[in-house]
Amino acid sequence: xxxxxxxxxxxxxxxxxxxxxxxxxxxLEVRAGEVFGLLGPNGAGKTTTVGVCTTRVLPTSGSAxxxxxxxxxxxxxxxxxIGVVSQYNTLDxxxxxxENLYYHCRYxxxxxxxxxxxxxxxxxxFHLGDRATAMPMQLSGGLAQRVQxxxxxxxxxxxxxxxxxTAGLDPQSRLALWELIEGMRERGITxxxxxxxxxxADRLSDRVAIIDAGRVLVCDTPAALKRQVGAETVVxxxxxxxxxxxxxxxxxxxxxxxxxxxxxxxxxxxxAREGLLPRIVxxxxxxxxxxxxxxxxxxxxxxxxxxxxxxxx
Amino acid sequence: xxxPRRPYVRAFAGLMLRDTRVLVRNFAPFVTRTVMNPLLSVFxxxxxxxxxxxxxxxxxAGGANFATILVPGLIAVAMVFQGIAAVALPLSMELxxxxxxxxxxxxxxxxxxxxxxxxxxxxxxxxxxGLAVFPLVYLxxxxxxxxxxxxxxxxxxxxxxxxxxxxxxxxxxxxVVRPQHIGLMFAVVVVPMTFLGCVxxxxxxxxxxxxxxxxxxxxxxxxxxxxxxxxxxPSLPHMPLPLFLAALVAAVLALSAIGVRAFRQRTID
Numbered sequence: 001x002x003x004x005x006x007x008x009x010x011x012x013x014x015x016x017x018x019x020x021x022x023x024x025x026x027x028l029e030v031r032a033g034e035v036f037g038l039l040g041p042n043g044a045g046k047t048t049t050v051g052v053c054t055t056r057v058l059p060t061s062g063s064a065x066x067x068x069x070x071x072x073x074x075x076x077x078x079x080x081x082i083g084v085v086s087q088y089n090t091l092d093x094x095x096x097x098x099e100n101l102y103y104h105c106r107y108x109x110x111x112x113x114x115x116x117x118x119x120x121x122x123x124x125x126f127h128l129g130d131r132a133t134a135m136p137m138q139l140s141g142g143l144a145q146r147v148q149x150x151x152x153x154x155x156x157x158x159x160x161x162x163x164x165x166t167a168g169l170d171p172q173s174r175l176a177l178w179e180l181i182e183g184m185r186e187r188g189i190t191x192x193x194x195x196x197x198x199x200x201a202d203r204l205s206d207r208v209a210i211i212d213a214g215r216v217l218v219c220d221t222p223a224a225l226k227r228q229v230g231a232e233t234v235v236x237x238x239x240x241x242x243x244x245x246x247x248x249x250x251x252x253x254x255x256x257x258x259x260x261x262x263x264x265x266x267x268x269x270x271x272a273r274e275g276l277l278p279r280i281v282x283x284x285x286x287x288x289x290x291x292x293x294x295x296x297x298x299x300x301x302x303x304x305x306x307x308x309x310x311x312x313x
Numbered sequence: 314x315x316x317p318r319r320p321y322v323r324a325f326a327g328l329m330l331r332d333t334r335v336l337v338r339n340f341a342p343f344v345t346r347t348v349m350n351p352l353l354s355v356f357x358x359x360x361x362x363x364x365x366x367x368x369x370x371x372x373x374a375g376g377a378n379f380a381t382i383l384v385p386g387l388i389a390v391a392m393v394f395q396g397i398a399a400v401a402l403p404l405s406m407e408l409x410x411x412x413x414x415x416x417x418x419x420x421x422x423x424x425x426x427x428x429x430x431x432x433x434x435x436x437x438x439x440x441x442x443g444l445a446v447f448p449l450v451y452l453x454x455x456x457x458x459x460x461x462x463x464x465x466x467x468x469x470x471x472x473x474x475x476x477x478x479x480x481x482x483x484x485x486x487x488x489v490v491r492p493q494h495i496g497l498m499f500a501v502v503v504v505p506m507t508f509l510g511c512v513x514x515x516x517x518x519x520x521x522x523x524x525x526x527x528x529x530x531x532x533x534x535x536x537x538x539x540x541x542x543x544x545x546x547p548s549l550p551h552m553p554l555p556l557f558l559a560a561l562v563a564a565v566l567a568l569s570a571i572g573v574r575a576f577r578q579r580t581i582d
Contacts, residue, residue: 014582048582054419057582076321079421090415094335094403100416103334106327107420109320151416 003065004159004190005030005053010062012048012214022048023059024214030207032158035181035191037205037222039198039299041309045214046194047087050163053192054084067158080108083152083189087164089144091136097147098123098132101154108155122150126180142173149180159190166200178204198299210303217306222299229297229305231257231269235280236295238265241288249283256280260304267304269297324422325430331417332434336399346398347442351387352449358513359383359454380454382549384447385541386512391446392439392479393510393534397503400435400483402495408579409492418580428484428576432569435480440472463547467554471540474561478533481565484572488579510534515542517550533564 010026013019023045030036038046051057052064055075064071071078092100098119105115123129126146136144145165152160162181166174181204184191195201201208202222209219218225239246247259247266255273259266266284270276281292303309336343359380407414417427451458462468490498509529511519516539519526529535540561542551551557 012582051582056418056580076421076423079419080320084415084419086412086415088412088415090412092331092413092416093411094338094413095331099331099334103327103331104416106330107324107417107422109323109327109421 002032003029004032004034004067005036005192006063006065007049007053008063008065010049010052010064011060012045012052012057013060022214023052023062025062026211026214026216028209028216028219030159030190030192032190033185033188034206035185035193035204037201037208038192038194038211039196039201039208039303040194040211041196044211046196046211047163048214049211050084050161050192050194054082054161055079080155081158083155083157083160085145085148085152085160085162085165087167089136089141089148091139091144091147091151093136096133096135097128097139100136100147100151104151104154110155118154122154126150140173142169142176145169145173145177146180149177153184153187153189157189159192160184162191162193164194164196166195166197174200198303202299208299210299210306212303212307218302225299225302226297229269229301231297231301232272233270233276234295234297234301235268235270235277236262236265236291236293237268237280237284237289238291239284239287240290243284243287246284246287250280253279253283258305260308262304267301269301269305321422321426324420325426328417328420328422328427328430329434332430336438343399343438344445347391347395347445348449350394351391351446352453354387355380355383355450355453359450359456359458363455378454378456378459380450380456381459381546382513382515383454384450384458384460385545386510386538387450388443388446388545389475389510389534389537389541390507390512391442392475392537393482393506394503395439395442395476396435396479396481396483397486397498399438400431400480401487401490401498404431404484404487405490405492405495408488408576414580424577424581425573427580428488428573429569431484431487431576432477432480432572435483436473436476439476439479443472443476459548460545461547462545464544468544470558471537471544471561474558474565475537475540478537478561478564478568481568481572482533484576485568488572488575506532506534511538515539515550516552530560533561533568536560536564 007026007028010023012023013021026049038049040046048057052059053066053071055071055078059072066078067081069078069081095103101119101122102115105118110118123132128147131139131143166177169177181191181193193204205222207220208222208225210217243266250256250259250268255276256268256270258269268280277294451460486498486502510532511529516535536557539552540557542549543554
């Protein structure tokens with residue numbers, strides 16, 4: 001399969017002060033037609049990566065090719081192949097919803113009649129017909145985001161960039177947006193999605209790259225990443241007392257793969273084995289065990305395993 | 314093989330159409346903000362003052378009546394004010410808090426062309442503002458106004474350069490001045506520019522105050538006023554033609570360069 005996006009040794013330094021190395025050699029390949037999740041905590045370099053791909057950030061070094069176009073050398077040409085939804089509401093507040101779509105089409109060279117037809121088509125597809133003449137400031141966050149997605153694909157780009165698209169949305173709008181993103185796959189649009197919500201990355205992405213401190217740590221399907229953890233069960237212990245020494249006791253239990261410290265407790269990675277949970281609880285009880293929860297590994301587990309810290313600090 | 318510049322032309326036209334749509338929608342506020350200052354200036358200085366015997370005379374203007382002096386001056390101010398109100402203020406918002414400029418910056422067109430579109434559209438609004446103001450300054454004064462155009466080409470060139478300079482000034486101020494200082498900009502830039510822009514007196518009349526006469530030459534509004542004076546009211550003293558034309562061209566180029574550069578810095582990291 002051909003690469004829709006290819007990033008090679010991408011570095012971005014900001015002079016500061018303080019000097020910041022936002023991207024520290026990012027290599028990434030996104031295949032045509034896939035939904036690709038870029039997962040990482042705030043400040044990991046997700047937005048900067050999208051910024052480079054969408055011609056808004058000039059890299060210090062390295063290259064970024066989108067749909068065969070070098071975005072640094074040919075930004076105007078690159079913009080024809082990409083659609084962008086940023087994490088802010090950037091709708092044109094002086095124009096109605098329909099005009100936002102219509103003028104976007106005009107910027108991309110569509111004629112008057114063509115732009116009108118396209119705007120109306122998008123209004124219908126995105127169930128925005130009754131909001132056509134509304135001004136952006138009158139829209140709820142979820143609706144505004146829907147208009148932004150409609151606008152981003154109005155010129156039929158091959159690749160759509162969504163930067164933290166559901167940040168700040170209510171649960172219902174979030175679900176609605178997820179459905180829209182899933183719809184992109186059917187339209188054959190490649191999607192690069194950044195998020196710090198692990199469930200979002202897990203549910204939507206064909207493949208996920210986990211990024212931290214400006215570097216890609218791993219890149220694979222969500223299932224493969226979770227398998228990599230090497231555990232079938234994750235037992236989270238919340239402890240009220242000091243728990244020095246408990247980790248080594250737990251690590252000695254047969255079936256336990258790994259024990260990681262978390263805030264106010266320990267996280268035990270284990271294989272699914274009968275009788276394991278009672279033994280863990282028994283070992284932890286003297287350390288004022290307050291709460292136990294058992295789950296399957298998530299992408300967050302993967303992240304903790306890789307970085308030793310939680311996704312949302 | 315199609316012309317590779319064609320998409321740029323179409324995108325540029327799209328940006329102009331968008332701005333035109335917004336201008337048409339906001340036409341009433343546009344007219345209000347455009348005509349208020351010249352309307353009241355000409356009413357007080359050229360209608361009320363002569364009638365209450367508080368006549369203002371321009372020193373060294375050869376007895377020319379004040380209303381005639383005001384005609385080119387107030388048209389120039391109206392144009393400069395458009396550059397600020399139509400370009401600088403919205404741009405400062407769009408680049409700052411609302412980030413609305415994003416969709417236009419992501420149009421398939423070089424970044425500098427998006428900035429140049431702002432200048433061009435500001436210039437269009439400047440011309441409309443100048444046309445809206447002309448009947449006021451011509452008809453309201455109590456004393457007759459001596460306007461005659463000797464050279465139409467000169468008038469067209471002066472209006473084109475003056476309006477482009479206004480648009481470029483708007484772009485430069487809108488991109489360089491931080492949004493939180495935009496209010497201060499009126500006190501620090503707009504008010505001194507207007508009062509020291511040879512609006513209420515011809516530049517030649519400043520002769521007795523030599524330091525001021527030289528000092529005001531940094532103000533682009535001086536060349537707009539003087540250029541319009543040469544084109545509309547040639548009976549009044551005005552700067553030599555090569556001087557104000559060269560200065561206007563220099564102002565357009567310098568302010569555009571500053572504005573385009575700052576626009577790029579504000580939109581691309």
